[in-house]
Amino acid sequence: MSQRLKSVCIVGGGSAGWLAAAVIAARHRTGHPDDIEVTLIESEAIGILGVGEGTWPTMRNTLRKIGVSETEFFRECNASFKQGAKFSGWATGAADDFYYHPLVLPEGFPSLDLAPFWNHYATGNEAVPSFSDAVCFQEAVCEKGLAPKLITTPEYGCVANYAYHLDANKFAAFLKKHCVEKLGVRHVVDDVEEVVLDQTGDVSHLRTAKSDELRADLFVDCTGFRALLIGKALGVPFRPCDDVLFIDRALAVQVPYDAPDQDIVPHTLSTAQKSGWVWDIGLQNRRGVGYVYSSAHSSAEAAEAELAAYVGPAIDTLQPREIRIQSGHREQFWKGNCVAVGLSAGFLEPLEASALVLIELSVEMISAMLPATRDTMDITARRFNEVTRYRWDRIIDFLKLHYSLSQRDDSAFWRDNRDPASIPDSLQEQLALWRYRAPGDQDFSSNNEMFPAASYQYVLFGMGFKMDLSGRSYLVQDGARAEEAFRRNAAMKDKWTRTLPKNRELIGKILEYGMAKV
Amino acid sequence: MHLVELSRQSHGGLRLDPARIGEQAARCHMVPLVISEFRRALADFPIVLAKSQETGRFAPYALMGLAPEENLFWDGTRLDASHVPLNLRRLPFAIGVDPQADGTSRNAVCVDMESPAVSEAGPEALIDGEGRDTAYFLGVQKVLHELLSYKLLTEQFVQTLAERDLIAEMRLNIVLEGGKPLVLTGLYGLDEDKFNRLPDAALAQLRQDGHLTPAYAMMLSTARIQSLIDRRNRLEARDRAWFQ
Numbered sequence: 001m002s003q004r005l006k007s008v009c010i011v012g013g014g015s016a017g018w019l020a021a022a023v024i025a026a027r028h029r030t031g032h033p034d035d036i037e038v039t040l041i042e043s044e045a046i047g048i049l050g051v052g053e054g055t056w057p058t059m060r061n062t063l064r065k066i067g068v069s070e071t072e073f074f075r076e077c078n079a080s081f082k083q084g085a086k087f088s089g090w091a092t093g094a095a096d097d098f099y100y101h102p103l104v105l106p107e108g109f110p111s112l113d114l115a116p117f118w119n120h121y122a123t124g125n126e127a128v129p130s131f132s133d134a135v136c137f138q139e140a141v142c143e144k145g146l147a148p149k150l151i152t153t154p155e156y157g158c159v160a161n162y163a164y165h166l167d168a169n170k171f172a173a174f175l176k177k178h179c180v181e182k183l184g185v186r187h188v189v190d191d192v193e194e195v196v197l198d199q200t201g202d203v204s205h206l207r208t209a210k211s212d213e214l215r216a217d218l219f220v221d222c223t224g225f226r227a228l229l230i231g232k233a234l235g236v237p238f239r240p241c242d243d244v245l246f247i248d249r250a251l252a253v254q255v256p257y258d259a260p261d262q263d264i265v266p267h268t269l270s271t272a273q274k275s276g277w278v279w280d281i282g283l284q285n286r287r288g289v290g291y292v293y294s295s296a297h298s299s300a301e302a303a304e305a306e307l308a309a310y311v312g313p314a315i316d317t318l319q320p321r322e323i324r325i326q327s328g329h330r331e332q333f334w335k336g337n338c339v340a341v342g343l344s345a346g347f348l349e350p351l352e353a354s355a356l357v358l359i360e361l362s363v364e365m366i367s368a369m370l371p372a373t374r375d376t377m378d379i380t381a382r383r384f385n386e387v388t389r390y391r392w393d394r395i396i397d398f399l400k401l402h403y404s405l406s407q408r409d410d411s412a413f414w415r416d417n418r419d420p421a422s423i424p425d426s427l428q429e430q431l432a433l434w435r436y437r438a439p440g441d442q443d444f445s446s447n448n449e450m451f452p453a454a455s456y457q458y459v460l461f462g463m464g465f466k467m468d469l470s471g472r473s474y475l476v477q478d479g480a481r482a483e484e485a486f487r488r489n490a491a492m493k494d495k496w497t498r499t500l501p502k503n504r505e506l507i508g509k510i511l512e513y514g515m516a517k518v
Numbered sequence: 519m520h521l522v523e524l525s526r527q528s529h530g531g532l533r534l535d536p537a538r539i540g541e542q543a544a545r546c547h548m549v550p551l552v553i554s555e556f557r558r559a560l561a562d563f564p565i566v567l568a569k570s571q572e573t574g575r576f577a578p579y580a581l582m583g584l585a586p587e588e589n590l591f592w593d594g595t596r597l598d599a600s601h602v603p604l605n606l607r608r609l610p611f612a613i614g615v616d617p618q619a620d621g622t623s624r625n626a627v628c629v630d631m632e633s634p635a636v637s638e639a640g641p642e643a644l645i646d647g648e649g650r651d652t653a654y655f656l657g658v659q660k661v662l663h664e665l666l667s668y669k670l671l672t673e674q675f676v677q678t679l680a681e682r683d684l685i686a687e688m689r690l691n692i693v694l695e696g697g698k699p700l701v702l703t704g705l706y707g708l709d710e711d712k713f714n715r716l717p718d719a720a721l722a723q724l725r726q727d728g729h730l731t732p733a734y735a736m737m738l739s740t741a742r743i744q745s746l747i748d749r750r751n752r753l754e755a756r757d758r759a760w761f762q
Contacts, residue, residue, distance in 0.1 A: 151574035152704075513573040518685050518706065 003374040006037060009216030011192060011206070011229060013042030015168055016342025016359045017222035018175035022066040023363040025183035028370065036370070040179070041188040041206070041214060046226075053281050053288050054082055054268050054353035055163045057103055060156045062360045068178050070155040071514040076174045078167040078283040080264050080507055083138055083148050083160060085352070089272035091464045093408045099130055099462025100267070101352075102138035103161040105454045107489040108481075109135075115438035115457050116475055117482035119467050131461035135485075137492040142267045144497050147506035155515045159496060163353070165268070165281045165288075188214065195233035202336040203229060217374065220366070221340040225347070230330055230340035238346075240328035244400055244422055246297065246413065247276050247349045250323040251307050252290035255314055266503040270351065272406075273306045274298065275413040279350055280310075284507060292325075292349050297413040325349075333388045334381035337374070339366060346392060351402060354395045354450070362388060387448045394450045397427040401456065404431070405463035434460060436468055521614055521628040526645070529629065534654070535640030537595075539609045542633065544592040547583030549603045552668035553675050553728075556735040558601035562591065564746065565739040567676065567685060567706040576676045576685060576706060578736070581746065584692065584700055590749040608661045610635045627662060675729050682720065684709055684733075690743065695751045696758070708737050 008024055010017050021040045028036035063073055073079055084102040091097050106114050114135045122128040133139045138160050141148065148162035179185035191209040198204040205213040221229035230236050242248060269280035276293030291307040298306075300322070308315040329346025333339060341362045348354055365384060371377040403417035404427065416422065423431075430443060439456035469476065476482075501509075522528075543549075548568060551559055556578075559565055563580035570577060580603050582589045591598050597606065610633030616624045629636065642654040651659070679685050686709035692700040713733065716724075724730045 150571075152569040152571060153574075509573065513575055516569060516574055516576065516680060516685070517683060518687055 003217070005217040005371055005373060005377070007216040008036055008038050008218045008220065008370075009206070009214060010038070010040040010220040010222055011042075012222035012224060012342070012344075013040060013172060013176065014222060014224060014342065015172055015175075015356060016224075016344075016363075017042065017220070018172050018179060019062070019356075019359050020220050020222060020341050020363040020366070021179045021185045022175050022183060023062065023360075024367045024370070025179060025185050026066045027367045029184045035184075037186065037216075038184070039186040039188060039214070039216065041190055041192065041208070043191045044189050045191060053165055053168055053283070054279075054350065054356070055166065056353060056357040056360075057161050057163045058357055058360050059164055060162075062364070064156050066175075066178065067182065068174075069517075071510060073164075073166075073174065074507065074510045077170045078285055079171075080165045080283055081148050081266050081503055082163040082165045082281075083142050083267045084163075085268040085270050086142065087270050087272070087402070087459075087462065089408075090270075090277075090402060090406055091408075091462070093272065093410060099458070100132040100136075100139040100142065101455060101458045101462065102132060102136050102142070102267075103163060104136050104138040105452070106135035106457065107137075107492075108485040109454050110441055112481060112485055113438060113440065114482055114485055115461065116467070116469055116472075117479060117486075118461070119438070119469060120473075120476040123466055132458055135489060136458075137489055137496055140493040140497050141500060145263045145266060145503055146497065146500040147266060147503045148500070149506070150500065151506060151509045151513065151515070153515070154518050159500065165283055167283055190214075192228060195229050197233060200336070201234075203233065203338050217337065218370075218377070219338045220363075221338055221344045222342050224343040227330075227340065227344040229338045230333075230335065230344055234335050234338060236335050236340075237331045238326070238328055239331050240326055241348075241396055242327050244396055244424060245327040245349060245403075246294035246416065246422075247292045247327065248325055249295045249300075249303065250290050250292045250325060251303055251320040252288070252323060253307070253311065253315070253318045253320045255287040255289050255311055255318065257286065261504065263502065264504045264507065268353065271310065272408070273310075274411045275303065275306075277351070278307065278310050282503075284511075294413055297411065297416070329389075329392045332381075332385050333362070334384045336381075337377060339381070339384065341366070345388070348392075348395055348399060351399050352395070352451075354399075357450075358388075358391065358395070361391065390446060390448055391450050393424075393426065397424055397430070398451050398455070398459075400424065400427055401431075401459055402463070405460065405465055407464065430456075434465070434467065436471070438467060519630050520632045521612060521630055523614065523616070524611070524627045524629050530645050532629070532636065532644055533638050533640040534610070534642040534644075535635050535637040536642060536654070538634040538637065538640075539606065540592065540596065542609060542635075543597055543606050544589050545587045546606075547586055547588050548579040548581055550605050551578045551580050551603055552665055552672045553578070553732045554664060554668045554671075555601065555604055556732045556739075559603060560735050560739045560742070561601060562599040562742065562745070563739065564742040565736045566688065567679075567736075568704055569706075576680060578672065578676065581705070581743075584702060584746055584750055590746055590753065604661050604665050608658060608665060609633060611658055611662060613662055613666055625666060627659075671728070674727070675732055678724070678727065678729055679708065679733070682716070684712055684716075686712075688740075692747055694747070694754060696754055698754075700750075707740060708733060710737055713737070 010020050017040055021038055025038045084100055086098055086100050088098040118131050118134050141160055148160040149158050180187050192206045193209055194207040196204045196207055203219045205215040207213055219229055264282040271278045275298035278291045281288040291303055293303045325347055327348055330340055333345050342359050369380045371380045404423050406414050408414035439453040441453050444453055556565055559580050566579055566581050567576040568579055582591050610630040612628045614626045614628040616626045618624055643652055644655045646652050685706050688705045688707045690702040
């Protein structure tokens with residue numbers, strides 16, 4: 001019988017490392033003698049980057065599965081609710097230019113598709129509300145600064161679908177505690193001095209500063225941009241995609257609230273600038289703000305000035321931190337007995353908060369597919385690589401969609417983003433089809449899709465895109481069901497904007513009283 | 519509701535009509551309980567848990583109706599039950615919490631000046647001609663005292679149930695005799711399966727903390743849901759007879 005897989009070693013203790021440890025241990029450490037041994041080694045000397053403060057709604061399920069209380073998560077991670085993103089200035093750059101990508105699906109979707117009806121009513125009629133407002137009640141909830149649930153809603157339950165904003169450093173510490181105390185993860189604090197390969201090219205062991213060697217059957221590289229195992233030791237090349245996504249710099253600051261009771265914005269703010277965009281994420285105790293831009297289109301000084309203008313007077317006391325980034329990913333994510341998760345696998349600008357969700361999906365897949373033996377690992381690796389590559393490609397397409405539809409003409413950054421040579425063929429094909437019909441499930445047929453068709457609808461129509469339905473006007477002739485759905489949405493908007501509490505008020509109650517489990 | 523702190527100076531001449539408390543009780547479908555009265559409540563009512571709209575925390579209630587504002591025990595003049603919960607008997611008085619400057623808080627007896635039971639024509643007074651508390655007022659004080667004494671124990675009991683994950687939503691799908699379906703939501707009870715699987719040490723701890731008896735009282739009281747359905751069926755039958 002081939003060598004059994006008995007141990008997993010995760011290298012690096014950021015969000016990726018601890019999520020990997022938690023998800024793998026929650027499934028493979030049950031108190032049984034055949035349990036997998038899960039070890040996480042992290043360096044005391046190397047800090048964590050601590051970006052990635054926005055999640056997807058998937059994080060609720062991930063947290064529940066690893067067995068943590070949502071109340072504790074709020075108490076220990078400075079967490080707040082995120083109900084999607086508000087994109088300002090992306091379409092035209094005008095003062096009133098904004099749209100939402102909410103987390104609640106359009107009313108009736110997918111059995112009823114409101115997009116052609118909305119397109120029909122809104123074409124040539126400025127008075128019709130925006131797509132996201134017409135088909136989804138969440139935009140109104142966000143505009144009023146309300147939370148997505150009530151204090152009586154159980155942990156992980158919701159009125160309106162939600163994700164989180166969190167403090168990545170605190171999140172890593174929170175997961176660490178849970179992994180070590182509850183899930184039986186062995187925690188080693190030590191520095192990796194050498195990654196030693198065996199004659200087959202697998203990682204044999206790690207030579208560390210304090211002990212001679214750390215062996216495991218599978219290594220998970222969560223060493224961040226350093227990519228100590230997958231890049232340095234195994235030599236898997238990095239595949240840049242900066243010909244599609246131009247952003248390569250981030251200027252990040254932590255902005256204090258003006259007053260302790262200031263509203264916490266219940267969604268991510270993404271505000272377009274001359275050469276990129278500013279993220280703005282409200283935590284309990286501060287905002288995380290940053291300008292991601294293209295250094296080919298803007299000088300560092302100009303970028304700092306734009307960030308300062310966004311932040312306002314508070315910038316005088318803050319020191320923006322510059323992070324150099326390169327968009328792209330590894331040619332392979334799993335090679336031999338080593339799989340990369342997190343920044344070691346790749347990086348994309350945080351426009352749709354894809355970093356943490358890719359970590360969740362990757363570690364869930366590793367945990368579910370965890371090969372029983374070394375000789376079945378290569379099959380697993382090949383499948384993992386196919387699926388993960390597909391996911392990265394879909395995210396790249398979706399991010400580029402935001403840029404490719406902009407009508408902004410105020411800088412080379414926005415014009416260059418519309419250059420067809422910079423738009424992947426897969427996206428160009430979709431856009432060609434969507435000129436005549438709305439994005440639908442038929443356009444996204446894989447089991448491993450990242451964004452549902454509804455997300456494409458929100459961005460497409462939010463960016464001012466209109467379909468030409470003149471050849472298929474029979475599709476919108478019977479508007480009774482659609483009008484009923486629009487009315488339902490209006491009723492939900494009315495009900496929930498009157499019932500839901502303010503975001504900070506609910507978070508305050510969660511900290512004080514906690515949420516019930518049922 | 520307009521609660522003011524009670525004082526001998528301001529309220530010495532207050533007159534009360536306890537019979538009119540019923541006007542408030544008639545519209546209550548749930549009345550909060552403290553654990554000391556579970557045993558007595560069990561004779562008539564299902565003891566359920568519900569969440570506070572304000573804090574989301576669970577508290578125990580006597581269920582008196584199958585719809586909001588419905589009290590199936592109110593017969594028009596009195597509550598047709600052997601035990602009238604303390605939280606009805608205390609009306610129109612309440613214990614108010616008065617926060618102090620040093621961060622502590624003080625309990626104060628309050629009266630709801632908007633209650634129909636506060637009535638100049640009422641037969642009861644707080645103080646007699648010689649300045650002593652009347653028997654009526656002493657009775658009210660006893661009720662308030664019991665509520666206050668068991669407040670913390672009741673909270674601890676419910677907190678224990680929540681921490682041990684013993685609380686489950688009660689999904690009641692009732693079909694009345696006339697065929698009318700009735701779905702009740704927002705009510706919670708003990709998860710009996712989980713309770714019966716508790717390890718011995720956990721059960722011993724519950725017994726030691728005095729939580730075992732109220733837990734069993736809650737579980738057994740679910741049999742009273744049928745009495746509520748019966749009452750509702752009788753009411754509906756009467757209504758049907760009236761309209762025929």
